[in-house]
Amino acid sequence: MPRILLLPLDERPCNFLYPALMVEKCTDVQLLLPPKELMGSKKRPAPFLLLAQWLGKNFSCCDYAVISIDMLVYGGIVPSRLHHQTTRECLDRLHLLADLRARYPQVKLFAFSLIMRAPCYNSADEEPDYYAEHGSSLFRVGVLRDKIQRNLATAEEKSELSGLEQSIPRSVLSDFCSRRSTNHAVNLQTIFLAEQGVLDFLTIPLDDCALLGWAAAERQQLAAAIRSHALGSRIYSYSGADEAGCILLARAVNHSRGITPSVHICYSSAGAPMVIPRFEDRPLGENLKWLVAAAGGRTCFSLQEADYILVVNAPTEGQSAMGDAKSPAPHSAFGERCLPDLAANLRALAAKKPVILADLAVTNGADREWMDLLQQQNLLKTLYAYAGWNTAANAAGCCIAQGMLCGKDSTQSALFTCHRILEDWLYMSLVRRDVAAYAQRKGLSFDGSWQEQLLAKYVTRQMCRLAKGLSLPAQVEISQISFPWHRPFEIELFIQLSAPSKAGM
Structure with missing residues (x-):
């Protein structure tokens, strides 16, 4: 039975829980995940040294490894948008993969590294604090710069760009662009690692992207690098992010089974x-x-x-x-x-x-x-x-x-x-x-306290009511609900098969 090590993108259920649930009943797959306490928490990055120790300890006993570069280098998807590491510090962290490859050449190594998003709205929930005021302007700057680079911009758009760049504080634009430059350098380095044989397969998904903008411009440069090294069969780039770990887990399992579905x-x-x-x-x-x-x-x-x-x-x-x-x-x-x-x-x-x-x-x-x-x-x-x-x-x-x-x-x-x-x-x-x-009616907040537990009970009651009478693929019941990022946007849901009724026994 192949053992597959997965270093997820972050601790959210879609990245940490879903892969485990997908293979839970599979008899020909053994999945190895880091302890959840090593995964960080939203804006708090995972500790690199402890992750490196965990990888070093567990890599030797695996047949496949699926690695999130964003988790390894920055400590998660949100920290990738917030960090203040230098380009050199980030690239140094990638050396760990080359070291693991040299020590354990038998392990098939798949990785994914995101092209950082630039949302079109003002919100600092998952971005730097200044995104609450300047988010939409930063997005628009990216679109206009990209249009100019592609010779698509009108005179009015060039003038708009000049005005926007003057309206955004210099420190904000510098911080944002500097981080993008560092993250782009990391993505270029992952291409080099694939060329050198450190990575067997690599995906570079575009996180929450658009037709034009910061991510689109960076992808063009990455695509040129992939083509110049004739790596198109081993490096894919497409729209996505939170599904990437599950996708590469499926690739590892299909490879172990010797099939191409x-x-x-x-x-x-x-x-x-x-x-x-x-x-x-x-x-x-x-x-x-x-x-x-x-x-x-x-x-x-x-x-x-x-x-x-x-x-x-x-x-x-x-x-x-x-x-x-x-x-x-x-x-x-x-x-x-x-x-x-x-x-x-x-x-x-x-x-x-x-x-x-x-x-x-x-x-x-x-x-x-x-x-x-x-x-x-x-x-x-x-x-x-x-x-x-x-x-x-x-x-x-x-x-x-x-x-x-x-x-x-x-x-x-x-x-x-x-x-x-x-x-x-x-x-x-x-x-x-x-x-x-x-x-709001009850004066409760999503803050991880007893108030959040009351909200979870409310959600559970509502979902159980709605689920009653559904003709599902299996008869199940909800066992637990929580709010992993202390907000209503996502939940962590656990279900189990319903116990058979006595009448049916």
Whole structure:
């Protein structure tokens, strides 16, 4: 049985818990994760020296290692946006991988390193403090600089850039650009490590990106470096972030099994493959191909040769026009979709092959109309894998990885499929919009205290009420809910199989 070491992107459930739950029932995979107390906490970085010790202690007994460069170098995804390390200090930390490769050449080493995001809004929740005031301006500066570099900017846009750069304090722009330069140097160095054979495979996902901007400009330079070294078959770059660990875990497992799973994609509308989702930089159809390929699979045109069917409930409008689970786009935005036909096809496909459902029509949660239809038609229980959280790449990558990791055993996959349906639909799209209002009415706060425990109990009651009567792939019950980052945006959810009733015994 292969042992796979995973150094996650951070301590959130999507990066730390999901991989463990996906392989929990797999009999041919043994996953090794660091102790959670080594993972840091949101803006508090993980301790490099302790992580290095843990890697040195455990690397020798593994067959594969999946490494988050952001965790190794900066201490997590949020610390990668906040750190004050020099470029030299960051590059020195990468030497650990070369040392581990030299000492344990038998270990297959896969890694992922993010291109840092630059959100288009003012918020310091996951960014430096100055992003609360200057976030949107910093984003716009990136777009305008990129347009100028590509010779696309108008005279008015050049003038706008000059004005913006003067309005942002010099210390703010310097700090932001300096950190981006350091992180870009780290990404370039990971390409060098792949060229030198230290890394067997590397992905460089773009975190919350756009068609133009800081990340898009950096990706162009990275793509040029990848091409110049003829490394396109070993280094992939596409939109994504929080799914990356699961994707490379699936790649390691597929490699250990000696298989290349084939995936046939069925879309909810004719134009769906060409829509560019919000927070992404390319058409949906192309990004899905990258995700499948990064996981060690391939897409196929033929339904007959497919190992899995990926059904995609896709957005019909992209970028800023795309709806959000807490404030969905008007019904007219979904005019192209014939959901009854998609549901009928899903039923027919599920009778023949394992169906993976990527629910991508809105960001940050499930499409309520679509999920209501699946419940009405008793189709939830036919799903082999499901995801509908955060960005399109996050959700699609998660369910693609789940499907491949669980093989074709529906009993292995059922519990995590239920986990995703409960969290992505019931919590993210239904209960989450009420819990903040409930907290305000009751004078409660998300601060990790007893007040947060009361909020967790409220969420549990609401989700149990909504879950009653659902026809899920397995009969489950909620055992625990908490708020890992002390906010309502995400929860840490634990479920278990329901005990059989005495009447049925």
